[in-house]
Amino acid sequence: MEIKVKGLCKGYEDKIALNELSFHIEEGMYGLLGANGAGKTTLIRILAGILEKDAGEISYGGEKIKDINEIRHRIGYIPQKFSFYPNMTVFEIMDYFSELNEVKKNKENIIKNLLELVHLEECKMMKTKALSGGMKQRLGIAVSLIGNPDLLLVDEPTVGLDPMERIHFSNVLTTFSRDRTIIISSHIVSDIESTCKRLLILDNGRNVYDGTKDELMRRCxxxxxxxxxxxxxxxxxxxxxxxxxxxxxxxxxxxxxxxxxxxxxxxxxxxxxxxxxxxxxxxxx
Structure with missing residues (x-):
């Protein structure tokens, strides 16, 4: 899904989070880099329709959307932390979110394939309160992919993951990225170095770089x-x-x-x- 952002602004009582932010993203995996407080999470939440912008324009797939609910089913969102009903099993969580996403056709096969993708197929009867942090993160990925979204927004994905889980997380996103747009937000360069060819870098709510990794390294x-x-x-x-x-x-x-x-x-x-x-x-x- 193509995304165009022009003059995006968002402020809070004590600071300006996004200041006249503009960029253009097409299909592929993009890294959103910036220090803590640079505006990354605010941007991700606005694109996901969770936060309201103060000013500016956003178009999804070449269209300016007045009501984000019109395309919410095309957007997947992976937050920094997941909260699941502790006494529900992995399968019940997947089934619940399938209903929310109005997935009717081949629902059980879709759930089975997604759990296999994130290596949780053998844990489908486990209650979520028994899952490790990394397993919850993988379940969150599977939940975000239920509706087969065109746009996937990932906010600080590797918080709490061990090195092997980080590698598997990157592999899952790479597999899913074909013919889709994925934006991965992080303040850790290594999180996106091996997966993203293009970067957006935010500093104090401004876009200070929009281009390829190779071009950024040439500048240095x-x-x-x-x-x-x-x-x-x-x-x-x-x-x-x-x-x-x-x-x-x-x-x-x-x-x-x-x-x-x-x-x-x-x-x-x-x-x-x-x-x-x-x-x-x-x-x-």
């Missing part, structure tokens, strides 16, 4: 350095420069430094990572 080329110094000197160094990584060695410290100028004579230039490029951009902004 020539500004990433590695150097080795003593541990005592590194403390002073970190106060003067932006350090994206610090490795403790047996005889000192290796720092990865973001700077337009060569920080010290012994420093050598290295290729930027996505994390380097993101930090360089938001700190420059």
């Amino acid at each position: 080329k020539g500004s990433v350095w590695e150097l080795k110094i003593s541990e005592d000197d590194s403390i002073k160094f970190e106060k003067e420069y932006l350090v994206s990584k610090k490795d403790l060695l047996e005889d000192g410290v290796r720092l990865r430094v973001l700077s337009k100028e060569k920080p010290i004579e012994s420093a050598y230039e290295v290729m930027p990572t996505l994390n380097d490029s993101y930090l360089f951009l938001v700190n420059k902004e």
Whole structure:
């Protein structure tokens, strides 16, 4: 589903969450990056129809929608945390949300296939209060996919997941992303690095970058350095420069430094990572 946003604004009593935000998204997986408080969750909730915008325009699939309820069945939403009725089984939860989404045809097969997709097919008779955090997250994914949405909005998806569950979560989204639009919101670069080719980066409610990962890294080329110094000197160094990584060695410290100028004579230039490029951009902004 194509999404166009123009001049989107949203404010609360104590702050402006979104400030004249504009962007255009087509099919595929997009990463929505930004620090905590940058406006990511507000944007996701507005796109999902949970929050009202103060101003601006949003079109879904080339149409300006006056009532989000007209297309709510085409939108899947995965929040940061899930709340399920604790005494309902996994299957009962899926059946309940199938009814809410008015899924009638092949309902049991759809439920079976989705539970297999998220590796919960053997847990369908377990009560949700017995599920681990990662299992609840996977059940939430299955619930969000029941209506086969054209647009999937995912807010901070890996909170509470262990490394293996993070990998499986990414694999599920990649499988589902064909011919659909998925927006993944996170403040952790690694959450979206392997799955999303394009990025939206928010800073204080503004869109400071909209483009590919490769282009963002090209912008940072020539500004990433590695150097080795003593541990005592590194403390002073970190106060003067932006350090994206610090490795403790047996005889000192290796720092990865973001700077337009060569920080010290012994420093050598290295290729930027996505994390380097993101930090360089938001700190420059």
